[in-house]
Amino acid sequence: MGERTTEVTVKKKNNVTHSYTVQPVTSAVGQLLGKFLLILQEKENEFGRRVQKDLLEPSNVVVQASKSGKSSDEKHRIFLNEVLRPLVGRKFLLFLDCWKTQADLTKFRAVFPNQNSQLLIFPEGSTGYIQPQDISLFRSWRYFHKKIEHHIHINRTEMTMNDRQYFINMHSVIHNQLSAP
Template identity: 25%
Template sequence: MDMCVRGDNPVALSLSDEIEELEEAEDYSLDVDSDADDYVNDSDDEAGGINRDPRKSKYSLDKMKKIPSEITRIKAYVANEGTTQMKIQEVDERTFAEFLNCREEGIVIHDRDIEEMALSAAEGIGLENFKAGHSWIHLFKKRHNILSRKITKMIGTKTKAELKAIEESIVQFHNEMRPILATTPKNKVYNTDQSGFNLEMVSGRTLEFRGMKKVEAVSQRIQATTHSFTIQPIISVDGKLHSPLFVCFYEPAGAPKKFAEELSSFANLYCTWSKSGKLTSGHVKSWFEDVLLPLADAQSNQKSVLLVDKWGGWNQALSLEETVEKLDIHIIPPGATGRIQPLDVFFNRQFKQFYRILSDLIRRRYDGFILSTRKNLATLLSVIFHQFCAPRLVIFV
């Protein structure tokens, strides 16, 4: 972009601004012959001529280009709708705008897509011979702080109307809960949610030498990395993690006779099982009767508030007469749990990450401790749960 100097301060002008200033000058037009000749040949007459002193002249450098070839060049820029550099900048802006749009829509983007976007933008503005090569793409990503990142979650497509409906449901839910939370003691407002854990948790990344194409890691039991058990913690608004922790173990062949006896020593765990390691409506009914309702009774005679996500497994337990009498249950809107459910938003992530870190440490230091066995799983869960119940870790709840 050309620069026009006003006094001591350089001010960047667009081509159209430069042409406009030239045309606004007294007796000035873009006729190269007449204006250039006027500038070169006019006398130094104080009454009406041009004073050659650029500090006094009305045709000084801040008014016009005194060289005819410069005027011709600017006219060519205007006719071509900008300089090549300006067009390259516009290609950058259009490409980045399309990148943002794709990102908003959740579309997977690679370097080849950036190349196609840039070439399409260049064609749209008439920039010939533009090539979105590796160096241009590299600089484009560097300018806009763009990197290749691993996809951590795949989600279904949602229309804008569906997303808007979810946003409205979140606002409505917040409005409904504010007066309830304002009048209910913090230790009487609970949230619960299920979280699945692999029998053996292994980190997805490891340190390795640069340039290594094949990175392998060892697990104690490969099958244990593809099967899971489920926990269901309870937290309250006052920052407490409530005991016991409900745990559903993975028992594909059914629980052995020694199941209860083997796990009876873990007082802060309520242990049950299923062939899939996942909870059913029957498990949830047991959780209500044996874990939550006794906790609600112990606090006070006032009804407790329970926030849960929308899941069909709750229905059987929610119909219990005792549940209706002692609990005021509120369902978090579908599609909003990942954004407003307390356990989903924060605690479950911290708990699972700590479990994974401790599993890595055990594999490194105590390889004889098999993480995926029933009793060792319970030991690890019990220790971690006990730590997270500590008063100093209220900030994690």
């Protein structure tokens, strides 16, 4: 039995509407690989000096900030260089969304100039039907996320769930668990 609405008290509206992007890499057999990109919503397109100094970045996460919490051309370039580049050899196949920021062949070739790679773009409107991460990985990811937050709530664990570090650590743990053989 559920409820139609849940009322909460928060200091800022952003605490319940915080937006973010998780961008992992999977192999052809569906195995999560190496690192993933996590983009958190911030007032500016970067973390402040104090925040950056105090932020602990787990080894499996590349953390970035943007005003919307969504990816951009600059953030996608970081994904290609810091997340994808260390994982691929000279020859690889990459499936991407038709989103203009990701499907830029010129940018892709600039990052991977000497690789014998192939870029395949999923057609517009096909996200929920044929994109492997949307139909399998992210369902599991959201399941873990809900279970962690449910556990914190049920056990009345004292934790600020809108805290950047909590958020980074939680997604790092989810990635780690879903990467396990």
